Amino acid sequence: MKSKIISSVRLEGSGHEHQKNKPLFVITKFLPVFLLFGLLSCNKKEAAVQNQQESTIPTPTQVFQKDGVTINSYDFKAFEPFLKMDNDTTYVVNFWATWCAPCVAELPNFEKVTSDYKNQKVKVILVSLDFKKQVETSLIPFTQKKNLQSQVIHLSDPDANAWISKVDTAWSGAIPATLIYNKSKRKFYEQSFTFDQLQKEITPFNNH
Amino acid sequence: MNRLRILTLAIVAVAASAFTVNTAGPGYKVGDIATDFSLKGTDNKMVSLKDYKDAKGFIVVFTCNHCPYAKAYEDRIIALDKKYSKLGYPVIAINPNNPAKQPEDAFDRMKTRAKEKGFTFPYLFDEGQRIYPQYGATKTPHVYILQKTSKGNQVKYIGAIDDNHEDEKAVKEKYVENAVNALLNNKEITVKETKAIGCTIKA
Numbered sequence: 001m002k003s004k005i006i007s008s009v010r011l012e013g014s015g016h017e018h019q020k021n022k023p024l025f026v027i028t029k030f031l032p033v034f035l036l037f038g039l040l041s042c043n044k045k046e047a048a049v050q051n052q053q054e055s056t057i058p059t060p061t062q063v064f065q066k067d068g069v070t071i072n073s074y075d076f077k078a079f080e081p082f083l084k085m086d087n088d089t090t091y092v093v094n095f096w097a098t099w100c101a102p103c104v105a106e107l108p109n110f111e112k113v114t115s116d117y118k119n120q121k122v123k124v125i126l127v128s129l130d131f132k133k134q135v136e137t138s139l140i141p142f143t144q145k146k147n148l149q150s151q152v153i154h155l156s157d158p159d160a161n162a163w164i165s166k167v168d169t170a171w172s173g174a175i176p177a178t179l180i181y182n183k184s185k186r187k188f189y190e191q192s193f194t195f196d197q198l199q200k201e202i203t204p205f206n207n208h
Numbered sequence: 209m210n211r212l213r214i215l216t217l218a219i220v221a222v223a224a225s226a227f228t229v230n231t232a233g234p235g236y237k238v239g240d241i242a243t244d245f246s247l248k249g250t251d252n253k254m255v256s257l258k259d260y261k262d263a264k265g266f267i268v269v270f271t272c273n274h275c276p277y278a279k280a281y282e283d284r285i286i287a288l289d290k291k292y293s294k295l296g297y298p299v300i301a302i303n304p305n306n307p308a309k310q311p312e313d314a315f316d317r318m319k320t321r322a323k324e325k326g327f328t329f330p331y332l333f334d335e336g337q338r339i340y341p342q343y344g345a346t347k348t349p350h351v352y353i354l355q356k357t358s359k360g361n362q363v364k365y366i367g368a369i370d371d372n373h374e375d376e377k378a379v380k381e382k383y384v385e386n387a388v389n390a391l392l393n394n395k396e397i398t399v400k401e402t403k404a405i406g407c408t409i410k411a
Binding site for chain 2: 097099100101102129131132133156158159160161162164165171172173174175176190
């Protein structure tokens, strides 16, 4: 069991070496050391958290399926657990829609977070606010065309006044908007992001 | 004497800031006096709030051509104007977007849209994007209900038109109608601020 985990860690490390990203390189370089320490101290706990995380994926209120793409759709009550995940992961929750030009423009930056941080506990969730009737006609074709790698879910709850403030009291309701949080910290942004800005904002969360 | 005055001012300033700390941020809050403007409408005429001598107030809607949320509300905005302009609360629509960023919201496209939809209200262009920041509008559609008072046009409601953008038939609360009705009946508005999803204003 232990040797298996260590070998997979080495694999991750070597996979990253070609990257020029310095902080990542430093982290991956020392990752085996961290991991070894982790194995000695809290291996069982880690596994438990992982299991808990997987078992608490919120249940959608509706599931859209078309052309082999599945999109889970939530009303706010069903969606709310996505804002309160209690584990070691940092969540980058982006609110967007296919018709929102600045949202679409910044999506590649979130996709880059998904790919660049894939070996870290950082997870991007793209929350589409497309109209319900456009999930099959716009959202699904869009995710296919752009080959989105981040998790895409759909939030459909018309009574926005009731839920916008529950995401963050500072949110006026304009999109794009992004929430970055982990179990000890959260920050909300009603703005567009470049990849550098995202990286800069994620760093303090990721280094806890 | 002078010292006392300074001290009083200081206390007032501290007290005032203590009360406004929760609502800090740009733009108007309910109770503020809204600025007037002179903006060009799709009929090429300049429109100001002061031109409306008989109005009791205004339903100012920041809206635009391209935004699906704004489109979803077009018919409801027309209905609001038809119902309330004769009661003294006309709709004044303002497109706050910069056409350089959002070509669909250019002035000539506004003219086309106003004609297509048969807008009964002025559809104004916030040239140079100067008015919407003063109001604090962040998205389209974004409504400000103003009431004429001796001090000027006072903000009475800020927010959404109703509680269901996607399905007019499923609307449970008509925020704007309820607010204007309250003003017409000299009653306190129960819901003075609401939030809604909308398209970010492109400046």
